[in-house]
Amino acid sequence: MAVTSIRFKDSQYKQVQDLAKFYGVSVTEFMRQAVIDRINDENDYKDAFKNIRESHGETVSRKGILNRLDLE
Template sequence: MRAKIKTTTTTIRMPEDEYKDVKELAEFEGVTVSKYMRHVIIERVNDTKDYEEGMKVLEQNNEQIPREEVLREVLGD
């Protein structure tokens, strides 16, 4: 037996020409417009979370060197 997942309904207003584009893409993918939009939105949310997590790792693991020090090393005193 599958566990019930709590869901929320939302409405998106968009120009008809944009909706037509989304509908065509959904049809190409073989899914409903609702399922296609849900997938695209969740994909974007996950990409943003991955980016933010990656930036945190970079900030934690990378030493910051002042610009002046880099210039001094590259160009000499």
């Protein structure tokens, strides 16, 4: 397991503390989850971009997807 440190301005750290308290987690867990969420968002973006590129811009409507999956 790796360990790192982050420096914040006092006002920024206070915001992090307040949000962590609001969500009922420690500051460390809040920051860890924020970083993991950002990584997941970036991976989702890369996957979507790849899929669009590979589809040559062809798209399918929501209704079309539901029909393909027999959900509608």
